[in-house]
């Protein structure tokens with residue numbers, strides 16, 4: 001079955017990014033894989049009156065099932081209207097790796113797709129991205145491309161090392177492909193172990209010099225930051241306290257993300273922090289109530305913790321609260 005995103009109540013990223021750029025904040029892109037995460041993202045963003053990008057990787061889409069996903073999202077938007085102010089919502093494919101996947105998402109209600117050709121040589125990346133842009137733009141769907149490779153594990157794309165974005169390539173890439181936003185590599189990485197630090201050592205700064213040079217070369221163009229979880233210490237501590245083992249987990253310091261959000265960065269991707277919040281809450285329940293076996297009794301508190309985290313991020317890190 002095919003769906004057009006506007007019939008589901010979704011919007012593309014155009015106005016959202018324009019307003020974010022003009023007002024110095026970033027739109028949150030939260031990943032989800034299941035109903036509780038979707039509910040938490042929507043409730044957290046409605047309660048903080050933030051625009052939001054609901055983000056799904058190819059594997060998350062398969063986990064949910066491609067036929068179920070558009071109905072879940074439509075239902076979530078109806079729920080948003082019932083519980084509060086209508087907020088602008090985008091449904092976005094995260095790290096799409098083929099045209100077929102991107103096109104299939106566009107045909108089933110996505111209002112934005114990422115085509116991640118960053119691991120290909122430049123010309124191949126341009127070719128792949130351009131093909132998706134042509135299909136997407138004829139349907140008013142937004143496209144995010146990527147230049148530079150983040151360290152860590154990306155969905156279906158794994159990279160041991162990071163290659164910073166080369167500022168001298170961005171104009172050519174944006175001009176040739178026609179993308180609507182560009183993900184860059186300036187020192188973030190995916191997952192909960194972003195840096196290997198010695199005891200007492202602080203995480204290194206993101207390469208704001210590269211970001212500034214990119215801004216100079218493509219003024220006003222929406223930039224995307226992947227791998228932007230802060231790996232919130234309270235959740236890592238809670239996980240370790242209640243039977244987990246996440247030694248040396250470390251993320252991007254909040255202050256650096258605040259700085260990025262004030263710049264040309266219009267979209268900030270957060271997946272790991274959401275996973276940590278839910279896992280911490282579930283571990284606590286399991287440790288404190290070993291007899292509990294009703295999923296609502298541990299998934300419910302996990303959902304509540306995620307709502308709390310999302311409101312905090314929107315209000316205190318991204319600056320998107322009150323912008324819907």
Ligand code: G3H
Nearest residue numbers: 057059060154155190271
């Ligand atoms: O950048 C990748 C996202 O965190 C999605 O991860 O492939 O496990 O859904 P996933």
Ligand code: 13P
Nearest residue numbers: 191226227228229271272
């Ligand atoms: P984190 O692993 O830092 O949450 O990054 C998520 C991401 O970039 C999804 O595309």
Ligand code: ZN
Nearest residue numbers: 190226227269
């Ligand atoms: Zn990513």
